[in-house]
Amino acid sequence: MLVKLIKKGAEADIYTGMWNNSKSVFKIRKIKNYRNSLLDSKIRKQRTIKESQILSQVKSFGIPSPLVYFINLEKSMIVMQEIPGKSVHDLSNSKIIGVSKEIGKLVGLLHKNGVMHGDLTTSNFILFKNIIYMIDFGLSQNTIKPEDHAVDLRLIKEILNSAHAKIMESSWKNFLLGYKSIVGITYQTKIVKLVADIESRGRYAQVV
Ligand SMILES: Nc1ncnc2c1ncn2[C@@H]1O[C@H](COP(=O)(O)OP(=O)(O)O)[C@@H](O)[C@H]1O
Ligand SMILES: [Mg+2]
Incomplete structure (x- = not known):
């Protein structure tokens, strides 16, 4: 071998x-x-x-x-x-914006079926022949808790914000469009609200 x-x-x-x-x-x-x-x-x-x-x-x-x-x-x-493609992390800015909606859909499918990924970064998606593959499920869990799903969204948002700052707004918008198309507007609104809660707690923790 x-x-x-x-x-x-x-x-x-x-x-x-x-x-x-x-x-x-x-x-x-x-x-x-x-x-x-x-x-x-x-x-x-x-x-x-x-x-x-x-x-x-x-x-x-x-x-x-x-x-x-x-x-x-x-x-x-x-x-x-082996998926012999390119990690989404390494794609050009315009391509990342382009695949963000599909990534949102995949995350929506995951959550809709009661699974959280646990390490939702752009390095854990591979683009190969126009198909996005999801990898790295070592920290995944079967869970239908909205709070757990919010943890996934909060992490990918954070990654877009730091590693891909210039395209944060358009890629996050596209991600949410894809996510909503799978989980529906009510659930999406609920999760986005929970993400905002986590973020404000984070800011508060930094202040004190
Ligand atoms: N099935 C696969 N096909 C192609 N590349 C892979 C595959 N699995 C992992 N990799 C590459 O190895 C990297 C690390 O693997 P990953 O499963 O994400 O482990 P880690 O827990 O260290 O992040 C990935 O970001 C990807 O670049
Ligand atoms: Mg990984």
């Missing part, structure tokens, strides 16, 4: 290589020495299971995601289809 390291993340290392003649990504969660080793292996196993389950589950909602080929819990490794 010939693999090549492509990304060293905080939590996992990402390798690419072949798996049964398919170009694949190997996501391997790293041992954290600062954690008690029993607890650490439990957390890594748990997140590996959760991520592989949700990667498959979201397909039934109509969300494009990598196919899961194999998991090895001892190594906390997931072998999945």
Whole structure:
């Protein structure tokens, strides 16, 4: 098995290589020495299971995601289809504005089906052949709580605000258009209100 390291993340290392003649990504969660080793292996196993389950589950909602080929819990490794596109984070400003509505729709589909992503950044969407794929479900949860869904929106809004500041307004507007088209105006209004609540609490916390 010939693999090549492509990304060293905080939590996992990402390798690419072949798996049964398919170009694949190997996501391997790293041992954290600062954690008690029993607890650490439990957390890594748990997140590996959760991520592989949700990667498959979201397909039934109509969300494009990598196919899961194999998991090895001892190594906390997931072998999945490689999506050989470009991370939305690395797209040009005009393209990010263009895909924001579709991203909003995908997040709407996720929430409508009772799942929160947990790490909703532009690096966790890949554009390939005009299709947006969602990845990185290690922190996902099955939840229908509006407060949890608001946490997702608040994070992506924050990322657009910081990493993509020049296009914040148009991409956020498009995101919300897409989101609303799936969850409906009543739910969207409720979540946006909760996002504003979280934001004002954040500002207040900074002042004191
Ligand atoms: N299936 C995949 N196909 C292509 N690239 C991937 C795939 N999975 C992960 N990557 C790349 O590796 C990066 C890190 O993977 P990710 O699952 O997001 O882990 P992390 O928890 O470290 O963010 C992604 O941002 C993406 O660039
Ligand atoms: Mg990621």
